[in-house]
Each structure stands twice: as C-alpha cells, then as structure tokens.
Amino acid sequence: MLSGRQCPDTEYTADAAAIMLDAEFEHLIPGPAPQEQVLLAAALHRHGACEPLVVWPCHSQLILLVGYEVFPTIKLYGMPCRVVYKSFPGHAEARMFIIRHHMARQYLTPLAVSYLRGLQYLGQRQPHGGDRRSVAAQDDGMTGKTAEALAELFNVSPATIRLDAEVTAAVLKIAANFESDAWPQRPTEPRRLVAVGATARGPVTASSW
Structure with missing residues (x-):
C-alpha cells in the first residue's frame, strides 16, 4: 500500500x-x-x-x-x-493493470491483442488463482457477464472474447507441456510462444507483436 x-x-x-x-x-x-x-x-x-x-x-x-x-x-x-x-489490492489487480497498459499501445499484432484479452478474461473469471488453462474452469456463476463486459470495453463481440480465452488457454497449455521432461530445451514463456506465432521470420521482439 x-x-x-x-x-x-x-x-x-x-x-x-x-x-x-x-x-x-x-x-x-x-x-x-x-x-x-x-x-x-x-x-x-x-x-x-x-x-x-x-x-x-x-x-x-x-x-x-x-x-x-x-x-x-x-x-x-x-x-x-x-x-x-500505483496502488492495488493484490497481485491479480496489478497484473490486470499491466495487461491493459500494454493493450493501449499501438505496436501489438492482432494475435498478441487476442492473447492479452484472453488473459484479462481468464483473470477476471478466476481472480484468485486456479486453473487458467481451462476456460470451462472459469465458470463464476455469471454466464456471459465477463465476456459481455470486456466485449463492450474493447469494442468486439462476446464471442470474440471467448475465442480469445480459448487462444490464451491453448498457449498456456502448450507452455505447461514444454515444462515437462519431454521438452527439456524448449521455451516455456507463453509470451514467446505467442510472438513466434505472430511472426514467420525475423527476430522475436516487441515490434513482432
């Protein structure tokens, strides 16, 4: 504080x-x-x-x-x-601030924006931890409310927000699989996986998003 x-x-x-x-x-x-x-x-x-x-x-x-x-x-x-x-009640709120801050920047690709919207959706549906890799696990008893609120905020449809969440969940699942012994030399940062998917050539940098 x-x-x-x-x-x-x-x-x-x-x-x-x-x-x-x-x-x-x-x-x-x-x-x-x-x-x-x-x-x-x-x-x-x-x-x-x-x-x-x-x-x-x-x-x-x-x-x-x-x-x-x-x-x-x-x-x-x-x-x-x-x-x-900046003052926040906890880690989850601080994390949401960072996501929103970067989403306001102009250098992100559509894939990166989708990933960050998905992070925000999953974070708001499960703000105190839990399984963010499963969209089904995020049922907060208010079906559609989170998606509708974010859709209005970002000027997209609720269906787009839910699709963003699926993209983010898939990236997080892949990152978790890379952490296993079967992939000892693979990158494990979700941000890198999204960036690799966003660019087919050249170095992976902030401008690649």
Whole structure:
C-alpha cells in the first residue's frame, strides 16, 4: 500500500536498487531483441528515459510493473530513476493493470491483442488463482457477464472474447507441456510462444507483436 508520503500517479525519484522484479510481470510482454537493447541503451544515455517506471508498493517493496525493457540499463549505469506509484489490492489487480497498459499501445499484432484479452478474461473469471488453462474452469456463476463486459470495453463481440480465452488457454497449455521432461530445451514463456506465432521470420521482439 502507499504510504502517506506517496501519492498515486505522482512522479518521484527512487533508488533503482530498491525496485524488485516480478518474473510473471516481466514475461507478459516480450522484451527487445539484443540489437534493439543496444539502441535503447544508447538512447537512454543521450536523452534519459522518456517515461517514468511504474511501480507497485507492496509489503515494504517496490515491485516493477512497467519499464522492464529500460530498467536493466537504468540500474546498471546508475541513471536517475523516475517512478510513478500505483496502488492495488493484490497481485491479480496489478497484473490486470499491466495487461491493459500494454493493450493501449499501438505496436501489438492482432494475435498478441487476442492473447492479452484472453488473459484479462481468464483473470477476471478466476481472480484468485486456479486453473487458467481451462476456460470451462472459469465458470463464476455469471454466464456471459465477463465476456459481455470486456466485449463492450474493447469494442468486439462476446464471442470474440471467448475465442480469445480459448487462444490464451491453448498457449498456456502448450507452455505447461514444454515444462515437462519431454521438452527439456524448449521455451516455456507463453509470451514467446505467442510472438513466434505472430511472426514467420525475423527476430522475436516487441515490434513482432
């Protein structure tokens, strides 16, 4: 929770060493390719960060929500670390914020948008954990309400939202299978599987989404 001295949506300067990373949050969206990371680091040195990092004060820690692509460079070179605080009741709500934040960006492909809409659908249907790989497991006793609400929010049909959920569930199932001993050298991050499906050639980067 925010302290009395931390106002939400107000920019502050923070110590980069105090910011904690969350593996799930970091892997929701693919990071830049190595060559893009070099260009990004050079731009940061010349101009500084264009936008502040978004952090979540939680249990006396600052958890990074948005800015994973620039944070390593900021921390490595001791650059000024501008942050904006966001307050959430729990991990699920913070996760939904990240999904919505990235969906507002223009560089995502239709497949990536579908995947993120599906994540939001499954997250709202089962906000406290559980089996997100099974759409059938998400029955909250309000059939159609979640799909209808998201359909109105994203200006698509409820059927599209349910299809998005099926796509997301399939990706999560494949990622879980890759974690088994039968696939010891396979990538296990769902974001990578979606990105691979979104581009047939070239490096998998944020611009591939």
